[in-house]
Amino acid sequence: MASPADLPARIALMEAGLELVADRVGDITGPVVARLYRRCPAARASFVRLGLGRPDALAAQMVETTLHCLMSWPGDRAMVEITLRETLPHHCLTLGIAPAVFRALAEETAHLIIAAIPADCAAERAVWEDIRTGILGAIAEAERSPLIARAAVQAA
Numbered sequence: 489m490a491s492p493a494d495l496p497a498r499i500a501l502m503e504a505g506l507e508l509v510a511d512r513v514g515d516i517t518g519p520v521v522a523r524l525y526r527r528c529p530a531a532r533a534s535f536v537r538l539g540l541g542r543p544d545a546l547a548a549q550m551v552e553t554t555l556h557c558l559m560s561w562p563g564d565r566a567m568v569e570i571t572l573r574e575t576l577p578h579h580c581l582t583l584g585i586a587p588a589v590f591r592a593l594a595e596e597t598a599h600l601i602i603a604a605i606p607a608d609c610a611a612e613r614a615v616w617e618d619i620r621t622g623i624l625g626a627i628a629e630a631e632r633s634p635l636i637a638r639a640a641v642q643a644a
C-alpha cells in the first residue's frame with residue numbers, strides 16, 4: 489500500500505490521468521453507457537424501469553457517481569468501501585439490479601479511463617490501474633454481504 493507521504497502525488501497523478509482522458513475523449517458518459525448496454529442489455533432495462541421517464545439522466549448520474557467513487561479511492565478509501573458496502577445491497581435487494589450489472593458499470597468506467605491514457609504516461613496509468621483493482625476488490629467484498637447471501641437463500 490502507498491505510504492501517506494505518497495498521497496498528494498498519487499492524487500495529482502489521478503487528476504492528471506483524468507485530464508488526459510478529457511483531452512482525448514471529452515465527456516466519458518456516452519461511451520461508458522454504450523459499452524455497458526452492449527455488454528449488459530439488462531442495464532438499459534434497469535435505467536428505463538427506474539429512471540422516472542428519464543433513463544439517460546439516471547444513467548449519466550450513475551456514471552458520475554461511479555466516477556466519484558473511483559476518484560475518491562486514493563484519498564478516502566474507507567469512505568468508498570463503506571459506500572459500496574451499503575449501496576450494493578440496496579441496488580441488489582431494493583432496486584433489483586444484479587451485482588454483475590453493478591460491477592460492470594464500475595469495470596467499464598475504469599476501463600474507458602485507463603484505455604484513454606496514452607501508453608507513455610505510465611505513472612498516470614499505474615495509479616488508475618491501482619484504483620480499478622481497489623474498487624473491484626471492494627465491490628467483490630460488498631457482494632459477499634450477508635444480506636445478499638440471505639436473499640439468495642430465500643429466493644432458492
Ligand code: HEM
Nearest residue numbers: 531534535538550553554557575578585589590591593594
Ligand atoms: C448499472 C446500474 C445501476 C443502476 C440502474 C443504478 C440506479 C440507481 C438508482 C435508481 C438510485 C437511486 C436509489 C434510491 O433513491 O433509492 C441509485 C443511487 C445510488 N447509486 Fe446507483 N445504479 C447503478 C450502478 C451504480 C454503481 C456502479 C455505483 C457505484 C460504484 C452506484 C452508486 C450509487 C450511489 C452511491 C447511490 C446513492 C445512495 C443509494 O441510494 O444507495 N450505482 N442508483
